[in-house]
Amino acid sequence: MYYRYSPALIQLMQKDAEVRRAFGETLRVWQPVLQAWVEGRDVELTRAQIVVLQRFLKLLLERGEPSLRAAIVQEMQRIPWAQLTGMRMSEVEVLLLGAGEVPLRIPVPTGTPRP
Numbered sequence: 001m002y003y004r005y006s007p008a009l010i011q012l013m014q015k016d017a018e019v020r021r022a023f024g025e026t027l028r029v030w031q032p033v034l035q036a037w038v039e040g041r042d043v044e045l046t047r048a049q050i051v052v053l054q055r056f057l058k059l060l061l062e063r064g065e066p067s068l069r070a071a072i073v074q075e076m077q078r079i080p081w082a083q084l085t086g087m088r089m090s091e092v093e094v095l096l097l098g099a100g101e102v103p104l105r106i107p108v109p110t111g112t113p114r115p
Contacts, residue, residue, distance in 0.1 A: 019063060
């Protein structure tokens with residue numbers, strides 16, 4: 001999904017200040033989780049983190065292009081939002097990826113996104 005929708009997301013953020021602000025707020029609130037993930041630590045998700053992510057996704061749903069909106073709807077329906085608060089990141093990875101023991105350090109692509 002990263003490679004497919006990054007160009008649309010970047011274009012949307014370039015032209016929409018509210019989307020940029022919401023993205024920045026989401027990154028700010030999720031920074032401790034992302035930092036812990038990079039460092040191989042396991043942390044619990046907070047209600048505030050879940051709420052800000054849902055808010056950002058709903059904004060993208062309102063303003064994104066049709067294919068991005070369709071992907072967001074599909075993911076929002078797949079994710080058991082009410083269960084996430086208080087779960088550890090390792091538990092969320094297993095829940096969402098449907099795998100057994102999922103390592104915390106999943107390789108992150110570093111190349112240029114391509115549609």
